Amino acid sequence: GEDVEQSLFLSVREGDSSVINCTYTDSSSTYLYWYKQEPGAGLQLLTYIFSNMDMKQDQRLTVLLNKKDKHLSLRIADTQTGDSAIYFCAESSGATNKLIFGTGTLLAVQP
Amino acid sequence: DAMVIQNPRYQVTQFGKPVTLSCSQTLNHNVMYWYQQKSSQAPKLLFHYYDKDFNNEADTPDNFQSRRPNTSFCFLDIRSPGLGDAAMYLCATSREYIGTGDQPQHFGDGTRLSIL
Numbered sequence: 001g002e003d004v005e006q007s008l009f010l011s012v013r014e015g016d017s018s019v020i021n022c023t024y025t026d027s028s029s030t031y032l033y034w035y036k037q038e039p040g041a042g043l044q045l046l047t048y049i050f051s052n053m054d055m056k057q058d059q060r061l062t063v064l065l066n067k068k069d070k071h072l073s074l075r076i077a078d079t080q081t082g083d084s085a086i087y088f089c090a091e092s093s094g095a096t097n098k099l100i101f102g103t104g105t106l107l108a109v110q111p
Numbered sequence: 112d113a114m115v116i117q118n119p120r121y122q123v124t125q126f127g128k129p130v131t132l133s134c135s136q137t138l139n140h141n142v143m144y145w146y147q148q149k150s151s152q153a154p155k156l157l158f159h160y161y162d163k164d165f166n167n168e169a170d171t172p173d174n175f176q177s178r179r180p181n182t183s184f185c186f187l188d189i190r191s192p193g194l195g196d197a198a199m200y201l202c203a204t205s206r207e208y209i210g211t212g213d214q215p216q217h218f219g220d221g222t223r224l225s226i227l
Contacts, residue, residue, distance in 0.1 A: 031213060031215075033216075041220055042115075042201055042218040043154070043201065044218070045215050045216070045217060045218070048213065048215055050213065088154075095208055096142075096159065097142065097205055097208050097214055098156055098159075099144075099156065099216060101153035101154050101155075102153060103153055
């Protein structure tokens with residue numbers, strides 16, 4: 001079945017690192033994505049990783065993929081107040097690129 | 112510059128009164144998707160078009176329909192909105208299906224629909 005789970009809430013201090021975790025169930029997912037959603041806005045693509053990779057770094061963002069455990073994480077270095085938002089992980093499902101989203105993690109950055 | 116544009120940003124309609132939401136794209140992508148996101152929930156796919164081929168999700172209510180008159184535009188029609196249809200509606204595009212390589216979906220800012 002298709003099910004993507006995330007912790008609901010994470011609070012960090014400005015300047016610290018944030019780690020948002022995600023578990024998924026579809027082992028055939030080709031790509032896994034991280035999206036950011038600010039209040040009242042759409043989804044902003046942050047980064048994504050191909051399933052045969054275990055790590056991808058993009059400036060302050062590091063994605064780690066453990067395919068054996070079906071675990072995905074997003075690390076944000078030097079977290080800023082502007083990073084406060086809801087973060088969704090998503091897996092691609094099937095040939096039509098359908099996205100199955102996680103429940104979302106609300107990241108609160110304290111100044 | 113916005114590449115996936117949704118209009119309007121906020122839409123209010125009356126219970127049972129048909130409403131149409133609009134999405135346009137400047138990316139010339141083949142695939143356009145419509146997602147429904149209810150408050151504090153994850154987005155859920157309603158349907159998508161590959162070019163003019165329509166693909167409905169099995170659990171999308173019959174009340175929801177879509178039109179894609181050309182590559183750039185796609186519309187979401189809700190025939191008789193109920194209170195449960197109040198949500199954010201998100202449009203997304205991708206150049207191709209995933210089988211041809213990495214094809215991330217790009218989202219618009221969404222239309223927030225309220226039902227009176």
